[in-house]
Amino acid sequence: MKKYRAYAKVNIFLKITGSRDNYHEIISRFMKVKNLYDELEFILKEETDAKEGEFKIVGSFACATEQNTIYKAYFALKEATNSQSLENLMKKYAIKVSKNIPAFAGLGGGSSDAATFLKMCNSVLDLGLSLNELAAIGLKVGADVPFFIYGYDSANVSGIGEVVEEFNEELLNIETYTPQVEISTPRVYTVYREDFYNPIDGFKTDELKHTSSIEALKSMSADEANDLFKPALQEYPGLKDYYKSGYYFSGSGSSFFKILEDSV
Ligand SMILES: C[C@@](CO)(OP(=O)(O)O)[C@H](O)COP(=O)(O)OP(=O)(O)OC[C@H]1O[C@@H](n2ccc(N)nc2=O)[C@H](O)[C@@H]1O
Numbered sequence: 001m002k003k004y005r006a007y008a009k010v011n012i013f014l015k016i017t018g019s020r021d022n023y024h025e026i027i028s029r030f031m032k033v034k035n036l037y038d039e040l041e042f043i044l045k046e047e048t049d050a051k052e053g054e055f056k057i058v059g060s061f062a063c064a065t066e067q068n069t070i071y072k073a074y075f076a077l078k079e080a081t082n083s084q085s086l087e088n089l090m091k092k093y094a095i096k097v098s099k100n101i102p103a104f105a106g107l108g109g110g111s112s113d114a115a116t117f118l119k120m121c122n123s124v125l126d127l128g129l130s131l132n133e134l135a136a137i138g139l140k141v142g143a144d145v146p147f148f149i150y151g152y153d154s155a156n157v158s159g160i161g162e163v164v165e166e167f168n169e170e171l172l173n174i175e176t177y178t179p180q181v182e183i184s185t186p187r188v189y190t191v192y193r194e195d196f197y198n199p200i201d202g203f204k205t206d207e208l209k210h211t212s213s214i215e216a217l218k219s220m221s222a223d224e225a226n227d228l229f230k231p232a233l234q235e236y237p238g239l240k241d242y243y244k245s246g247y248y249f250s251g252s253g254s255s256f257f258k259i260l261e262d263s264v
């Protein structure tokens with residue numbers, strides 16, 4: 001069967017606008033990184049595998065299958081659709097993942113894989129789910145999944161990640177680098193909440209939503225553009241050795257990115 005691309009993303013800016021239970025409401029510009037993606041495909045299971053349980057992932061991950069976002073997406077889809085054809089599909093096929101997006105990187109690798117898996121099942125099984133329905137299922141797996149379901153090049157993402165509004169602008173050429181600093185997303189948000197909580201108001205939010213990514217980055221430093229940068233630096237002090245002028249911090253990290261000259 002065909003190969004599907006699960007693209008990485010960067011957060012051009014990420015500002016906290018409030019809190020919702022133990023989550024934070026954000027306004028963030030997500031942009032696809034067009035030259036960085038995982039590849040997913042369904043492959044027939046070996047005879048022996050076919051007798052095993054119903055779900056098999058083939059690929060190299062830093063976690064057990066049960067923690068994999070693709071595994072979580074499968075069960076979220078099964079719960080939402082009660083689809084016997086889905087169960088039969090995963091009894092007969094394994095999901096093969098060629099990982100290129102570094103993990104713990106703030107590049108949405110796990111979320112993008114989960115979204116791509118949901119879209120693959122919807123297409124191959126002709127489940128007829130809308131993007132909104134897939135996004136609602138994906139949100140159960142992670143806050144970043146809805147962005148990858150819609151597949152926009154650039155979008156304003158708000159709520160805790162469930163509100164995704166396409167932003168019309170040229171896709172920029174983005175260079176990323178990922179220091180070997182394993183960052184916990186929940187931990188960075190917790191440090192923000194405890195030591196840096198300072199949500200922006202509706203006027204600033206609206207202004208950012210209407211600002212192009214290039215203009216937004218020209219007007220902000222790395223820690224102004226991403227409210228999670230200072231908490232990450234406080235929690236993971238080694239990160240500052242990797243910071244280079246002209247680069248910005250993506251999501252909860254550890255990746256930095258810059259816009260390449262030919263895009264500016
Ligand atoms: C920080 C961002 C920026 O895009 O992504 P990454 O840097 O991980 O790529 C996202 O907000 C993360 O999305 P995702 O990684 O899917 O988070 P989830 O697994 O849903 O949540 C992990 C934990 O992060 C915290 N969390 C997540 C999203 C959010 N809007 N507020 C939060 O406080 C919560 O403590 C949650 O339990």
Ligand SMILES: Nc1ncnc2c1ncn2[C@@H]1O[C@H](COP(=O)(O)OP(=O)(O)O)[C@@H](O)[C@H]1O
Binds near residue numbers: 069107110185252254
């Ligand atoms: N399909 C997946 N790809 C990468 N990491 C995954 C996946 N499923 C679960 N994980 C786990 O999620 C965490 C990193 O998630 P990832 O989305 O790659 O990072 P980030 O959210 O910082 O972009 C790690 O604990 C990793 O083991």
